[in-house]
Amino acid sequence: xxxxxxxxxxxxxxxxxxxxxxxxxxxxxxxxxxxxxxxxxxxxxxxxxxxxxxxxxxxxxxxxxxxxxxxxxxxxxxxxxxxxxxxxxxxxxxxxxxxxxxxxxxxxxxxxxxxxxxxxxxxxxxxxxxxxxxxxxxxxxxxxxxxxxxxxxxxxxxxxxxxxxxxxxxxxxxxxxxxxxxxxxxxxxxxxxxxxxxxxxxxxxxxxxxxxxxxxxxxxxxxxxxxxxxxxxxxxxxxxxxxxxxxxxxxxxxxxxxxxxxxxxxxxxxxxxxxxxxxxxxxxxxxxxxxxxxxxxxxxxxxxxxxxxxxxxxxxxxxx
Numbered sequence: 001x002x003x004x005x006x007x008x009x010x011x012x013x014x015x016x017x018x019x020x021x022x023x024x025x026x027x028x029x030x031x032x033x034x035x036x037x038x039x040x041x042x043x044x045x046x047x048x049x050x051x052x053x054x055x056x057x058x059x060x061x062x063x064x065x066x067x068x069x070x071x072x073x074x075x076x077x078x079x080x081x082x083x084x085x086x087x088x089x090x091x092x093x094x095x096x097x098x099x100x101x102x103x104x105x106x107x108x109x110x111x112x113x114x115x116x117x118x119x120x121x122x123x124x125x126x127x128x129x130x131x132x133x134x135x136x137x138x139x140x141x142x143x144x145x146x147x148x149x150x151x152x153x154x155x156x157x158x159x160x161x162x163x164x165x166x167x168x169x170x171x172x173x174x175x176x177x178x179x180x181x182x183x184x185x186x187x188x189x190x191x192x193x194x195x196x197x198x199x200x201x202x203x204x205x206x207x208x209x210x211x212x213x214x215x216x217x218x219x220x221x222x223x224x225x226x227x228x229x230x231x232x233x234x235x236x237x238x239x240x241x242x243x244x245x246x247x248x249x250x251x252x253x254x255x256x257x258x259x260x261x262x263x264x265x266x267x268x269x270x271x272x273x274x275x276x277x278x279x280x281x282x283x284x285x286x287x288x289x290x291x292x293x294x295x296x297x298x299x300x301x302x303x304x305x306x307x308x309x310x311x312x313x314x315x316x317x318x319x320x
Contacts, residue, residue, distance in 0.1 A: 061095030
């Protein structure tokens, strides 16, 4: 099947990542005009011909999520009306992903609402990275390719050649993710047992596993207010860990996150550039890894009708 010419457009959320992806592929970003009226309404214009093209729109729906979501909807509608042959939404970060089920009566399943919006307005498929819950893929009735930043993070930690390494899950829900990292890094596994009293706050209880005298890496899908990560680091140090590092795919870093991380016992914080991080949120002990090649390869695989699932093992280096 001929999918037409490959074109990549960027929303306002992370144009730097889009430029990196386009440079990796060897393609100029699509020409698009994104403006805001004085009352806050968004204005979108596709400034080049996309008729019959295979179009990818890169937009992380991070803070301000509502603004970026509306902008994405307008871009999709503009591309559909301009007769693009196929439209793929690339979401390095899926906003509202934590609201993926009914946790109490009379509340929405917001993650599904966003999925239906993307689908209804005109997307033919979605390329997402590290969704908060795997079931979000089922909220779409169009194809969803799910990437994992683990390839980028694992390669980085392999280069550090840490000894007596323990991969730590900050809660029981992340145990599978931590076990995955531990497998490829030849590390032991530990889990932090905590009880969450209210939204965005957590209380660490105790450590399941041996961390005494070990180098520990806490692995999570995102760092938001940083309470979970910082409390986890404190618990690990109290249990005798010699070093504590933290890693996450998405650096949401809202509210008190920066202050908490600045005063924490975490030696290094490793994030990806799935969400644009302004300079005022960058700390000296932060390492930002690029996911441009991962997303760039996935875009080319989709365009050429190749299996995206084969990407993972190809991207991970051998552990010497």
